[in-house]
Amino acid sequence: MDKKTVTTISYLSRLKIDPEKEEKITNDLENIIKFVDQLNDAETSDIEPLTNPLEKTAKTRTDQVTAKNLKKELLEIGPSSNEDYFLVPRVVE
Amino acid sequence: MTVKYKTIKEIKKMISQKEISHKEIIQDVYKLVKENSNLNAFISLNEEKSLKKAENFDNNPSDCSLAGIPIAQKDLFCTKGLRTTCGSKILDNFIPPYTATVIENLENAGCISIGKTNMDEFAMGSSNETSHFGNVHNPWGDNLVPGGSSGGSASAIAAGIVPAASGTDTGGSIRQPASLCGITGIKPTYGRVSRWGMIAFASSLDQAGPMARTAEDCALLLNEMCSHDIKDTTSLDNEIPNFEDNLNNSLKGKKIGVVKDLDLSSLDKDVIEVYENSLKEFVSMGAELVDVSLPNLALSVPTYYVVAPAECSSNLSRFDGVKFGRRSKNPKSLEELYVQTRSEGFGDEVKRRILIGSYVLSAGYYDAYYKKAQQVRRLIKQDFDEAFLSVNVIMTPTTRGPAFDIGSKGSDPIQMYLEDLFTISANLAGLPAMSLPNGNIDNKPIGLQIIGNFLDESSILNFGHMYQTKTNWHMFSPEGVIQ
Numbered sequence: 001m002d003k004k005t006v007t008t009i010s011y012l013s014r015l016k017i018d019p020e021k022e023e024k025i026t027n028d029l030e031n032i033i034k035f036v037d038q039l040n041d042a043e044t045s046d047i048e049p050l051t052n053p054l055e056k057t058a059k060t061r062t063d064q065v066t067a068k069n070l071k072k073e074l075l076e077i078g079p080s081s082n083e084d085y086f087l088v089p090r091v092v093e
Numbered sequence: 094m095t096v097k098y099k100t101i102k103e104i105k106k107m108i109s110q111k112e113i114s115h116k117e118i119i120q121d122v123y124k125l126v127k128e129n130s131n132l133n134a135f136i137s138l139n140e141e142k143s144l145k146k147a148e149n150f151d152n153n154p155s156d157c158s159l160a161g162i163p164i165a166q167k168d169l170f171c172t173k174g175l176r177t178t179c180g181s182k183i184l185d186n187f188i189p190p191y192t193a194t195v196i197e198n199l200e201n202a203g204c205i206s207i208g209k210t211n212m213d214e215f216a217m218g219s220s221n222e223t224s225h226f227g228n229v230h231n232p233w234g235d236n237l238v239p240g241g242s243s244g245g246s247a248s249a250i251a252a253g254i255v256p257a258a259s260g261t262d263t264g265g266s267i268r269q270p271a272s273l274c275g276i277t278g279i280k281p282t283y284g285r286v287s288r289w290g291m292i293a294f295a296s297s298l299d300q301a302g303p304m305a306r307t308a309e310d311c312a313l314l315l316n317e318m319c320s321h322d323i324k325d326t327t328s329l330d331n332e333i334p335n336f337e338d339n340l341n342n343s344l345k346g347k348k349i350g351v352v353k354d355l356d357l358s359s360l361d362k363d364v365i366e367v368y369e370n371s372l373k374e375f376v377s378m379g380a381e382l383v384d385v386s387l388p389n390l391a392l393s394v395p396t397y398y399v400v401a402p403a404e405c406s407s408n409l410s411r412f413d414g415v416k417f418g419r420r421s422k423n424p425k426s427l428e429e430l431y432v433q434t435r436s437e438g439f440g441d442e443v444k445r446r447i448l449i450g451s452y453v454l455s456a457g458y459y460d461a462y463y464k465k466a467q468q469v470r471r472l473i474k475q476d477f478d479e480a481f482l483s484v485n486v487i488m489t490p491t492t493r494g495p496a497f498d499i500g501s502k503g504s505d506p507i508q509m510y511l512e513d514l515f516t517i518s519a520n521l522a523g524l525p526a527m528s529l530p531n532g533n534i535d536n537k538p539i540g541l542q543i544i545g546n547f548l549d550e551s552s553i554l555n556f557g558h559m560y561q562t563k564t565n566w567h568m569f570s571p572e573g574v575i576q
Contacts, residue, residue: 001452005452006448008455009448009451009452009455010448012451012455013406013435013444013447013448013450013451014410014413014428014431014432014435015432015435015436015439015444015447015448016432016433016436017444021441024504025444025445025448028445028505028506029445029448029449029452031505031506031507032398032445032449032506032507033449033452035394035395035398035507035510036395036396036398036399036453036462036466037395038391038392038395039392039395039396039399039462039465039466039469040465041392042389042392042465042468042469042472044465044468044469044472047468047469047471047472048468048471049464049467049468049470049471050467050468050470050471050474051297051467052283052297052327052523053283053284053297053474053521053522053523053524054283054284054327054329054523056327058326058327059323059326061323070190070191073190074190074416074417077187077188077189077190077416077417078415078416078417079414079415079417079418079419079420080420086415086416088415088427088430089424089425089426089427089429089430091426091427
């Protein structure tokens with residue numbers, strides 16, 4: 001875990017690391033990765049990954065509209081919106 | 094007449110014998126909330142609506158199973174019209190337009206949601222020190238943590254403010270604070286309780302459950318919390334038993350798995366003594382102890398700290414300042430809006446876990462970490478499957494010790510992660526597990542963990558209730574034994 005890796009994963013995470021916290025975060029991440037490296041002790045060559053304890057595929061249901069139209073309520077709780085859309089800084093010039 | 098330290102069962106009796114009105118109960122609860130404001134257990138209160146609902150019950154008596162029972166809801170469940178923060182600055186202004194299924198179930202059964210409890214930010218923490226709204230204090234000592242992440246819920250019950258609270262448990266977040274605050278709490282089988290309206294942390298591990306003073310009260314709450322919900326694709330449609338039915342079953346001949354691979358050497362001898370005394374109590378009731386092997390148990394914490402951050406980094410990508418919650422001021426571009434909002438809105442522990450998640454899911458490391466952890470997760474589940482062929486339940490201490498001082502774990506995150514050493518494996522395997530008080534060390538409570546087989550909450554409730562008929566650890570409060 002070096003500075004370059006931390007820069008890459010913070011970009012992927014859309015997080016900005018305060019310069020004064022950078023060293024501590026790099027060390028913490030390094031220690032956590034070292035800690036989880038214990039997993040290499042387990043022999044797993046023929047083991048299927050377990051994604052979810054239920055191991056069921058998602059159930060299907062009849063394609064019926066059951067949800068209420070909450071457009072107005074949802075737009076109202078947005079940080080910035082007009083009557084139809086959430087507003088963000090201009091993306092296309 | 095007060096409801097302080099009363100159980101649900103006792104409050105139901107007080108109501109039916111007309112010793113107290115519904116309105117008086119709720120007024121008393123808010124008095125207790127105010128008297129205990131130093132605990133910082135609540136983020137938001139719901140006083141006006143709660144009093145109105147209570148008055149309605151006084152005017153129109155209800156035969157709902159939990160009519161008028163005051164309950165505190167963890168601030169991770171969406172509640173329509175009532176602020177829901179998840180302990181985070183990024184949601185400090187979020188008022189959901191809908192209510193979580195599990196909260197709706199409890200309210201339909203008559204529960205009165207009196208407020209939202211403080212918690213570790215996005216349920217990431219084991220001491221309630223990561224909340225944007227400040228530390229929660231444990232009523233058992235001024236400077237003690239209540240555990241986490243459901244620390245506000247546990248603290249409010251331990252102080253006798255409410256008889257019940259909701260919690261969520263991703264790696265121990267119901268059971269660990271239950272142990273540290275001297276109360277009873279259950280994480281049900283994964284899929285028993287709908288996750289719809291629960292703010293997601295790690296979707297394959299998260300499960301809501303009840304916290305209360307007794308196993309019997311947990312059974313009453315669980316009866317109402319469980320449901321099949323088509324809005325949650327992982328919600329189970331298996332039959333839901335009446336969890337009160339088997340509470341008083343005899344334990345004679347029942348088998349308790351004792352994990353022989355469990356390394357207790359790092360624990361204080363007092364903790365081991367409390368644990369062993371509980372096992373003896375069960376033997377005196379006719380249960381048998383059977384050695385079981387869970388050889389991969391030691392790998393559960395490292396497995397969790399790959400799987401949970403991976404799922405968290407994905408789930409928390411929705412907090413971007415566009416559609417709800419806090420947005421940073423004056424961003425110059427959409428990219429800056431995302432980055433500034435998230436960097437200002439999340440605390441250090443949440444950021445750390447998102448970063449770990451992004452790392453273990455990134456192209457070069459996916460197989461080495463994420464896939465590997467999922468393979469070890471299967472080994473851990475297989476160990477439990479094998480063990481439950483020969484036992485009814487498995488018992489361990491819930492925590493490595495009683496409540497610790499605020500700030501005492503220092504700044505090393507791994508020391509905090511190891512707090513959940515005994516609880517995490519049940520989440521990885523999807524199994525139900527309970528913590529209940531089984532002793533006091535230096536006047537601080539500690540808990541016993543009872544893990545059950547898949548969908549077998551009834552057995553752990555049976556063991557828990559029978560234990561509480563023979564012992565009085567659940568009757569201890571910070572002010573002494575409850576009379």
